[in-house]
Amino acid sequence: MSVSLLVTVALGAPQFVAAEPVDAEVARGAWDAAVACTGWEPEAADEVRIERGNVPKGFLGLASTDERGRLYRIELDATDGRSSEVIVHEVAHAWVSEGPTALVEGRAELLADCMVHERPGLAPLQWDDGRELVSMPDLRSWRAADDHGPSVNPLMRTDAYLGAARLVRLASLVLPDGALWPEADNIDWIDLDAMLADAGQPGELLRDVLRATPEVQRKALSDRDQDGLPLVGEQMLGTDPDRFDSDADGWWDGAEVPVDAVPLPFDGTPMCSGWATPASGGVAVLKTGGNLRGSPAPMPALRANDEVFLKGRVAVVGRASILVELEGDPEVVSGGLWARVHGKGLVEDDACVSDASRVVWASDPALREAVQPLAEALQKAVARAERRFGADGRRLAVQLGGTSTTVDGPVIHLSTHEVRTALRTGALDDLAYQAVAMRRVWDESAVVREWRDVVALANLLARDSRPPAVR
Numbered sequence: 001m002s003v004s005l006l007v008t009v010a011l012g013a014p015q016f017v018a019a020e021p022v023d024a025e026v027a028r029g030a031w032d033a034a035v036a037c038t039g040w041e042p043e044a045a046d047e048v049r050i051e052r053g054n055v056p057k058g059f060l061g062l063a064s065t066d067e068r069g070r071l072y073r074i075e076l077d078a079t080d081g082r083s084s085e086v087i088v089h090e091v092a093h094a095w096v097s098e099g100p101t102a103l104v105e106g107r108a109e110l111l112a113d114c115m116v117h118e119r120p121g122l123a124p125l126q127w128d129d130g131r132e133l134v135s136m137p138d139l140r141s142w143r144a145a146d147d148h149g150p151s152v153n154p155l156m157r158t159d160a161y162l163g164a165a166r167l168v169r170l171a172s173l174v175l176p177d178g179a180l181w182p183e184a185d186n187i188d189w190i191d192l193d194a195m196l197a198d199a200g201q202p203g204e205l206l207r208d209v210l211r212a213t214p215e216v217q218r219k220a221l222s223d224r225d226q227d228g229l230p231l232v233g234e235q236m237l238g239t240d241p242d243r244f245d246s247d248a249d250g251w252w253d254g255a256e257v258p259v260d261a262v263p264l265p266f267d268g269t270p271m272c273s274g275w276a277t278p279a280s281g282g283v284a285v286l287k288t289g290g291n292l293r294g295s296p297a298p299m300p301a302l303r304a305n306d307e308v309f310l311k312g313r314v315a316v317v318g319r320a321s322i323l324v325e326l327e328g329d330p331e332v333v334s335g336g337l338w339a340r341v342h343g344k345g346l347v348e349d350d351a352c353v354s355d356a357s358r359v360v361w362a363s364d365p366a367l368r369e370a371v372q373p374l375a376e377a378l379q380k381a382v383a384r385a386e387r388r389f390g391a392d393g394r395r396l397a398v399q400l401g402g403t404s405t406t407v408d409g410p411v412i413h414l415s416t417h418e419v420r421t422a423l424r425t426g427a428l429d430d431l432a433y434q435a436v437a438m439r440r441v442w443d444e445s446a447v448v449r450e451w452r453d454v455v456a457l458a459n460l461l462a463r464d465s466r467p468p469a470v471r
């Protein structure tokens with residue numbers, strides 16, 4: 001059966017013709033991905049032309065369908081640097097072109113998300129910087145033809161597009177798979193309302209939003225904590241609208257947690273991938289996913305042997321923990337990314353400890369035995385510092401090994417000499433107090449960063465053995 005399905009796919013796909021070969025390639029990949037997502041294939045013209053130029057009305061892209069709903073042309077804004085993302089959206093319109101504008105556009109964005117997940121690397125996820133939707137009209141009566149082009153910057157979608165996408169993504173959380181891409185195509189507000197009514201209490205919350213004024217819609221679809229889950233979504237899932245990661249498990253709210261994957265913290269601190277190379281070395285391959293949206297996105301990176309690699313595939317020399325992290329500034333994105341490592345000759349890593357509050361690993365293979373005990377000592381030291389000064393809300397990242405003890409970006413380095421000495425003299429606790437003190441003293445807001453402050457603070461924490469006074 002699956003063989004005949006594949007043949008059907010190959011025969012049914014239109015030929016994409018473009019001046020830029022890469023455009024046709026992306027469109028073809030998008031088409032196949034959409035077939036896999038929806039399980040059906042729409043009719044299209046035999047040939048679909050992709051044209052770069054000035055798209056009418058300042059749209060980023062425009063899909064043209066004939067009177068039978070068949071896609072025959074995709075126009076792209078020639079100045080748009082995100083053409084693959086736009087092509088994916090426009091190809092989605094071959095599946096979704098009938099109905100109210102907000103539902104057509106929102107469903108196209110939802111299908112585009114699935115297409116990108118189906119084919120990693122096809123395009124970035126559909127863009128959304130998590131901003132307030134101040135100029136979003138009533139979604140029920142919005143007509144794209146009346147939209148006066150992008151509101152802030154020519155590369156951005158309008159508030160109405162973002163609102164429509166947020167709404168439909170939320171509906172997809174409570175509706176059966178594929179319910180929003182029926183082969184009949186058309187879904188109107190009455191259909192959606194009926195489907196949500198069958199979806200219990202979370203569906204009711206969304207129904208209320210759709211019946212409400214534009215002000216209420218804008219508020220419900222706002223995303224204060226930038227986790228990619230709008231306010232009404234936080235209510236639907238019972239999460240905290242003011243916290244990116246409500247339960248502090250390291251995963252942002254609304255995240256789908258893939259097997260073997262770890263969340264990538266926005267502060268640039270690494271996470272253990274769970275894998276290490278043996279003494280003979282190995283090859284590590286990085287895979288990422290998630291619901292990160294916006295531009296420019298921070299880069300996922302691999303870390304091993306005291307080096308950070310901005311590559312998806314790295315040959316690692318000798319025995320080393322493989323870690324994953326984000327490089328770059330994530331301020332203008334919403335949602336979060338996860339990473340998963342696989343590769344040749346990797347073994348399970350027993351010398352890397354990470355959770356939502358800390359990460360400890362050894363860049364010097366000779367110090368691997370110190371990782372577990374130091375991670376425990378750090379937990380105690382952090383608790384002591386928090387009791388005295390309050391939580392500083394940051395992850396503690398500690399790397400063991402190297403020639404100097406220092407702070408490098410979000411990572412505290414403890415030198416090989418210092419860790420060895422602490423191991424030999426049984427002073428791991430003191431080393432943990434020092435690491436916590438370094439983090440506190442090297443706070444970005446600190447004007448003066450003196451070693452004597454670190455020493456004084458570490459000594460204070462070491463002596464501070466009594467429980468806090470009861471008032």
Ligand SMILES: [Zn+2]
Pocket residue numbers: 089090093105108
């Ligand atoms: Zn569209």
